[in-house]
Amino acid sequence: MRNGGPRKTIGHTSCDLYGSQRRTGKVVLDGSVATSSGVVLRNWNNSAVSTPRVVVVPKNLQELIDVVKDTKYPSPLRVGGSFHSLNPCFATDGTQILMCHFAQVDIDVVTSTVTVGAAVKMIEIRNRLRPYGMQIAVAPEIGNATAGSVSCCGTKDASLGRFGSGQVSSTVIGVKLVDADGNVETITEADDPEKMRIVRSSYGLLGIIFEVTFRIEKQSILSYDYKIFDLASVPSRDKLFGGADGVLAFCLPYSNRIIAERRRAAGGQACISRFSRFKRLVRDKIWAEKASLLVTLVPYNWFFNIFDRVLVLAFRILSLLGGFAARRADSNINYKFDRIDYFDFTFWAIPVSRWEEFIPKYVTFCRDYFRETGFRASLVSSVYFINKDRKALLSFSPSEDIFTMDLADSRPNDPLWIEFNRRYDAFVSEFGARPLLNQTKQLSADIVYKTLGNDWSEFLSYHKENDPSGRFLSKYFVDLM
Ligand SMILES: Cc1cc2nc3c(=O)[nH]c(=O)nc-3n(C[C@H](O)[C@H](O)[C@H](O)COP(=O)(O)OP(=O)(O)OC[C@H]3O[C@@H](n4cnc5c(N)ncnc54)[C@H](O)[C@@H]3O)c2cc1C
Known part of the structure; x- marks a missing residue:
């Protein structure tokens, strides 16, 4: 946590996601690092809270890598997307990372893809694709959910047709993330379908996702x-x-x-x-x-x-x-x-x-x-x-x-x-x-093992291999193990 330099309240920054957060406690910002005393970040309906010691807003990839590598940013590192999850999966008593500077949108009609920064919301992607007559194949009601979150968590809409997907993460064909060692990894369905499959439901436990590529199709x-x-x-x-x-x-x-x-x-x-x-x-x-x-x-x-x-x-x-x-x-x-x-x-x-x-x-x-x-x-x-x-x-x-x-x-x-x-x-x-x-409320380890069975055990061994020091592991997930 830095102390020198000009200080301002974080609510006055250009970080809209954070600015719109209802929060309590005092937060001061120096550069991209907020020292928080008694700060409480709430989810949309105030049913889950996060009490980070540090809030950090990396301005670019190098700053994000520094945050992951530097232990002055206390573990666990958890990203806050738009705080619309319904349980404390985003919560941390260590470092809350806000990705609002990762906000670019690149549409490639030739390859039928859209590549966006992790903070871009589903509704913004929808609006940017519309002039091209294109869409992502799954359109959840939640327009606020961020690309970073939907690429590694569960987000759904009703399927269309016999084979249409209903899971937004299934439309993700590539991500870039910073792993627990601070290395940048590019994971794509084309090059490593098995790893892509694990990342799609990794809930931020395998790394901080900063870029997401979705497959797109003609608007229906x-x-x-x-x-x-x-x-x-x-x-x-x-x-x-x-x-x-x-x-x-x-x-x-x-x-x-x-x-x-x-x-x-x-x-x-x-x-x-x-x-x-x-x-x-x-x-x-x-x-x-x-x-x-x-x-x-x-x-x-x-x-x-x-x-x-x-x-x-x-x-x-x-x-x-x-x-x-x-x-x-x-x-x-x-x-x-x-x-x-x-x-x-x-x-x-x-x-x-x-x-x-x-x-x-x-x-x-x-x-x-x-x-x-x-x-x-x-x-x-x-x-x-x-x-x-x-x-x-x-x-x-x-x-x-x-x-x-x-x-x-x-x-x-x-x-x-x-x-x-x-x-x-x-x-x-x-x-x-x-x-x-x-999204599921009041989960316990017993229920998660009973319902996700071997898939959960497989995920946990994969996580242990990739994040042995638990850099991304928060109490919420420890309680489900
Ligand atoms: C009013 C409302 C309506 C909803 N409607 C729907 C709906 O129609 N369909 C549906 O499926 N869900 C719905 N939801 C649930 C919501 O879509 C999901 O919980 C979604 O994950 C929220 O996205 P977020 O950006 O707010 O993520 P957050 O809640 O901020 O974070 C979710 C998780 O993702 C992790 N994460 C976020 N960004 C990153 C990143 N860049 N890298 C690594 N990890 C990251 C966080 O640490 C956290 O664990 C709704 C929720 C609300 C409150």
């Missing part, structure tokens, strides 16, 4: 419509799809309903009318803002029950109005850090062969917890259908297609929500489910 336009089913007789996967290319569904276990958002490829030339754009806007407003705002303002079970019905009605109306058409990448949303309401969710991927067995048990599980504690989740559980994908060692769909069942609520730090997640982990792990180490 989708038509969206909605169909509502009663869960009293669980619709089969095929019935839910109704011949669509992809489905994201909203499950309402307390109201016995599931709303299927069916997505169909509409052909590149399909036109998007103004009315379509309006309907898309309404859908996104409900999804990203209004739902959590209303249940935050009226946090009572009777209102959650009413709101379930309002949602069903809203999607029924959207459907009666003919659904809408939109570009696939329109899904990316820029979630504001400053808002009066926040939501929280967990992630679990369940093999699709267990669908009809799982759903009634899930409904019972949710209702039993409600009967016992009086707590019911205030928001819908999201159900993404995603194809089998073995491109990452810790992929959540390594052996067959999956559906997710992501419990969501508007009270991130309520003890009953935390306990609900603990019990859900135990419940869902009985169904061959797989977690994500950046």
Whole structure:
């Protein structure tokens, strides 16, 4: 930590990612190094915090290498991307690295790739590709997630078609990183597919990624419509799809309903009318803002029950109005850090062969917890259908297609929500489910070994070989080993 030279508060730097962080404590910056006293960096919804002794903002590759090599920057070294993970995977009591100076975007239409700095957000990549009529093949709702994070963590959207990927990391074909010895490594799918496979789910434990190359493709336009089913007789996967290319569904276990958002490829030339754009806007407003705002303002079970019905009605109306058409990448949303309401969710991927067995048990599980504690989740559980994908060692769909069942609520730090997640982990792990180490809540070593099995052990031996001194190893990950 340097002390000389001019000092200023870090919130006044050009580092927007950090500037938008809600934080407490005093931070002073000298050059690119912030000495922090009592600083607390929070994730988006304040359900996970980091308490670094040092915050560093390397301006270029050489400074990043110096940070990794120089032990005056205390371990563990953890990057903070845009702090949208849902557990403390980014947290450190050592050094927090902010990559905001790694922000270049290079589009190569000839090789169908885009190469970006680690800090570039998905929504910016979307915007930069649009004039070229190109897109990344997986378009998650989270537009804020950074390239560095999505290249080594789990980020998903519903798959399209029989073989379309639903994992953003599978669209990554190369990364550059600084490893635990301070060496720069270039890892590509073409030259070392096995190493690329490990890096895609390495969660920052193999190095600091500073550059990412994604495969890109022609922009696609989708038509969206909605169909509502009663869960009293669980619709089969095929019935839910109704011949669509992809489905994201909203499950309402307390109201016995599931709303299927069916997505169909509409052909590149399909036109998007103004009315379509309006309907898309309404859908996104409900999804990203209004739902959590209303249940935050009226946090009572009777209102959650009413709101379930309002949602069903809203999607029924959207459907009666003919659904809408939109570009696939329109899904990316820029979630504001400053808002009066926040939501929280967990992630679990369940093999699709267990669908009809799982759903009634899930409904019972949710209702039993409600009967016992009086707590019911205030928001819908999201159900993404995603194809089998073995491109990452810790992929959540390594052996067959999956559906997710992501419990969501508007009270991130309520003890009953935390306990609900603990019990859900135990419940869902009985169904061959797989977690994500950046999105699943309340994980324990027992649950991770049980669900990721040999893949987790293989990853840990690889990590030990590559980072024997634990330069990148934080308490969060130690607790899962
Ligand atoms: C409102 C909201 C909506 C969301 N919607 C979706 C969704 O639609 N689909 C979905 O899949 N997920 C979703 N998520 C989860 C989120 O996308 C993921 O958790 C994602 O990883 C967050 O990216 P980030 O840039 O904020 O990463 P951070 O939370 O900052 O970091 C995540 C992890 O990556 C590591 N890391 C980050 N950058 C680097 C780097 N350059 N090198 C090495 N390690 C690095 C960090 O240390 C940490 O371990 C959502 C989250 C929120 C809060």
